[in-house]
Amino acid sequence: MSKPPARTRLAEAAFALFDERGYEQTTVDDIAERAGLGRTTFFRHYRSKEAVIFPDHDRLLELIRDRLATSSHGTALVAVSDAVRLVLLHYVDEGDLARRRYVLTSKVPALRDREIASVARYQRLFREFIADWMGDPTEAASLRAELMAASVVAAHNHVLRRWLREESPDPVTEVDDAMRDVLALFPARGSRPEREGGTTVVAFRTGQNLDALLPQLRRLVED
Template sequence: MGRWEPNARGRLAEAALELYSERGFEQTTVAEIAKRAGLTERTYFRHYADKREVLFGGSELQDLLVEVIAGVPESTAPIDALAVGLEALAGVFDERRPFARKRQAVIAANPELQERELIKLASLSAALAGALRLRGVPEPAASLTAEVGVAVFKVGFERWITASDDRPMAPVMRELLDGLKAVTAGGDGA
């Protein structure tokens, strides 16, 4: 085995997902994941703290959301800045739909992974609230908008992942956010 292999993180994530799908999360070891990826356990632990983190590792999506929201013009309403951020996230997921479907199935089958997913969403909400506060959105509006954003993302992701069509994620997010805006404006959100 060579000293350096390209895309170790991605290969480990793919190998883990394959094994979790085939054998189950509890029955899979880090050693098996590393072997399937053609890497060592030591390399695995350089990238991920444990076998759960391979499904949740990195903060790329959170960083993208914060960066996009920071770049939206100051005059943009917080909920509209959130919409721009959600659209950016949707673009990332569209490229990884098969992976996202498999990953979600593995998470849905394991309470420990479901708990980790909720922790990740809470972290996303906190980062989003921070980005909104940096834009001058006061509390509690920043936290409320962040929580709404995470709820829209969660519901939209679930709808998108289970849809039988190949529609991109962004329109799903937009429809949900528009429905929410209609409800808060006194409409029925349909």
């Protein structure tokens, strides 16, 4: 049976050592030795000890850019949902490794700070895309794009954390539902919500008899 790829072996060795010794006490040389590889091989795959822990955010961001770039004005929000799903699927495909990373980053402040910085990169990319899609240079539109991007990232992270804690048996369906809820909060600029059925209540004071007013009120509501 063939050995796993060097990159996978290094990641598995790193997380095993982090569990045994702690993140701060583990060195690059320790990781390479545990994986049965050399220091040069380690740096061929990872730039640093931290890089072993985190997914390749540069590649994920490029995948998002590619998906967004294929959209038209009319399909822009569909592309945003697809891009969010791409990121979630990357974590799901990592399986246990993603869950071990989640536990580790919750314990090490420096790693948590790096994760927050990475999230900001995703939000900035979505904000820039949404602002361009809106095509409105006003400050109000800029704020709206920022709010939309923040909501998109928050929805993804909420579902991702639920899956990492093993609370979500179907994270893909859950993130699709979450994105529909988010995008429903932000109808396309210039659109108006459709009038829904219901009853309109008009309140005012008058000296007229109620029975005499009812036919007039009904005509006003139905117009």
